[in-house]
Amino acid sequence: MPLVEVTLGAGRTDQQVRELIHEVHAAVTRTTGARSEHVRVIVREVPRAHWATGDVTLSEMDAAAPPSAPSTTTTTTVSQEPT
Structure with missing residues (x-):
């Protein structure tokens, strides 16, 4: 039974x-x-102020980026239970 967490x-x-x-x-x-x-x-979904890379939050990255270019950081975990 596959479980995928994004x-x-x-x-x-x-x-x-x-x-x-x-x-x-x-x-x-x-x-x-x-x-x-x-x-x-x-x-x-993690609030953008609660996710940081290199001590900079996604909210801070968004503020520094040109409009319409938000950060697209995503993590995906896939697990497969034995069948």
Whole structure:
């Protein structure tokens, strides 16, 4: 039973998150052969002020970047339970 956890800085729309879930689910079922109903996808959104790289928060990076170019830092964890 595959479980995929995606952690990203907050700021996506519900539609963007839904599309992400769909695409991750499709990739997992295609590559592992797992049955659709056994694939779990968890999306965690972290407030941008609570995520830092090199002592600079995503909020600070956003403020320093040109408009419409927010940081796109994302972490993905994939685990496969024995079947």
